Amino acid sequence: xxxxxxxxxxxxxxxxxxxxxxxxxxxxxxxxxxxxxxxxxxxxxxxxxxxxxxxxxxxxxxxxxxxxxxxxxxxxxxxxxxxxxxxxxxxxxxxxxxxxxxxxxxxxxxxxxxxxxxxxxxxxxxxxxxxxxxxxxxxxxxxxxxxxxxxxxxxxxxxxxxxxxxxxxxxxxxxxxxxxxxxxxxxxxxxxxxxxxxxxxxxxxxxxxxxxxxxxxxxxxxxxxxxxxxxxxxxxxxxxxxxxxxxxxxxxxxxxxxxxxxxxxxxxxxxxxxxxxxxxxxxxxxxxxxxxxxxxxxxxxxxxxxxxxxxxxxxxxxxxxxxxxxxxxxxxxxxxxxxxxxxxxxxxxxxxxxxxxxxxxxxxxxxxxxxxxxxxxxxxxxxxxxxxxxxxxxxxxxxxxxxxxxxxxxxxxxxxxxxxxxxxxxxxxxxxxxxxxxxxxxxxxxxx
Amino acid sequence: xxxxxxxxxxxxxxxxxxxxxxxxxxxxxxxxxxxxxxxxxxxxxxxxxxxxxxxxxxxxxxxxxxxxxx
Numbered sequence: 001x002x003x004x005x006x007x008x009x010x011x012x013x014x015x016x017x018x019x020x021x022x023x024x025x026x027x028x029x030x031x032x033x034x035x036x037x038x039x040x041x042x043x044x045x046x047x048x049x050x051x052x053x054x055x056x057x058x059x060x061x062x063x064x065x066x067x068x069x070x071x072x073x074x075x076x077x078x079x080x081x082x083x084x085x086x087x088x089x090x091x092x093x094x095x096x097x098x099x100x101x102x103x104x105x106x107x108x109x110x111x112x113x114x115x116x117x118x119x120x121x122x123x124x125x126x127x128x129x130x131x132x133x134x135x136x137x138x139x140x141x142x143x144x145x146x147x148x149x150x151x152x153x154x155x156x157x158x159x160x161x162x163x164x165x166x167x168x169x170x171x172x173x174x175x176x177x178x179x180x181x182x183x184x185x186x187x188x189x190x191x192x193x194x195x196x197x198x199x200x201x202x203x204x205x206x207x208x209x210x211x212x213x214x215x216x217x218x219x220x221x222x223x224x225x226x227x228x229x230x231x232x233x234x235x236x237x238x239x240x241x242x243x244x245x246x247x248x249x250x251x252x253x254x255x256x257x258x259x260x261x262x263x264x265x266x267x268x269x270x271x272x273x274x275x276x277x278x279x280x281x282x283x284x285x286x287x288x289x290x291x292x293x294x295x296x297x298x299x300x301x302x303x304x305x306x307x308x309x310x311x312x313x314x315x316x317x318x319x320x321x322x323x324x325x326x327x328x329x330x331x332x333x334x335x336x337x338x339x340x341x342x343x344x345x346x347x348x349x350x351x352x353x354x355x356x357x358x359x360x361x362x363x364x365x366x367x368x369x370x371x372x373x374x375x376x377x378x379x380x381x382x383x384x385x386x387x388x389x390x391x392x393x394x395x396x397x398x399x400x401x402x403x404x405x406x407x408x409x410x411x412x413x414x415x416x417x418x419x420x421x422x423x424x425x426x427x428x429x430x431x432x433x434x435x436x437x438x439x440x441x442x443x444x445x446x447x448x
Numbered sequence: 449x450x451x452x453x454x455x456x457x458x459x460x461x462x463x464x465x466x467x468x469x470x471x472x473x474x475x476x477x478x479x480x481x482x483x484x485x486x487x488x489x490x491x492x493x494x495x496x497x498x499x500x501x502x503x504x505x506x507x508x509x510x511x512x513x514x515x516x517x518x
Binding site: 386389392441 | 461
């Protein structure tokens, strides 16, 4: 299974990697505290809430008694996470026993949040100024369109949005790789990225944006706090741009290109409207991710029926199947040996294709087990193993051993180093991996 | 004195091994690449022919698969 390097939860790791002072500054903002609370594993959430009003340190031993013996591993995971995010602070008392206390800033802010609710730093603008406010459906359509344009530009390098090409290169860094015939094409990570759901993709882009921000002179902690704050705004309400700091103003344009906010200009004022993509940012921090509607039906005759009209989906299907017909709401494709072998040459694995088909199964077939017919999945895997029928290893061949003892000794030596590929004791011949050839030679010389 | 020869160790299934042996037989003597045939599933060949063997196998696979004419 290829190493999954793209996980939405990595955002939290990035937050945890911030230096202590910056992390404490982040905890000044009550919304960030809430967002981080949402991202914790369930047991950690329980601990935080349990210790919310306890002012003295709690002994680690008594905390361990809160769980049954078979929950110890989950307990450890939760405690480690809390310490990593500096929500729990460790202290050792005179008896050298560790005890934990909640981070005081985090604690006061969360208490305030609990009692008084969150108050955003800005109010929505009165409706007499914001005359041309789009409806929620328009806003959703706008956000989706912007996001798809962005993804299309990401993977195919056609210029469809206003994002500068240097920014694009940053995003494309992990996702595209040089392929000889067509220039830049999708790498293995790129295909995995395309197959993730929208929120995970969004988090990946946000993470790349933030890690790049240091080079452009923007403080990542500011960025992170603005992003998390944005997710608590109300979708569809207009907020005055003048309430943003300079730093935030400079990034709001980039966010508009990604589809997170919509910018509008009035006669004297200009404002931004957060879309669903932005407000979903913090919801998707917790483990439960909302499954978007599937659209693919796979049949036993290797035909794919994709009930979608989005160019992006078509491009994804093009990667491993042959598009037969394109109708206004339906794309018919066929999986063939040829198209799959092209996909395998691009280092897409059979497992990725199969999990994509399973996760995006149309609601009609989603309840059926298996979602994708077994003959299709088996055949995809068989075709993949057909690609590598031959194993090649650079190696060295030894023969003409003077005696049986030398041969046996050489065999044992190779076996110890894990380099023995093949041996023939009757004719005293030996094959070892090229990596240990040098050591083998030394060993044989010493034997003489 | 022990003799060491550098090369490529190939491990595959029996049909593929026969295919490679046949490929070797069809080449003129100066280009023959098999150094030793170890057993029915293993071969020892010259080091630089890996790519050539891979492309020959890909050609063979293409010939054997049917693609519906568009």
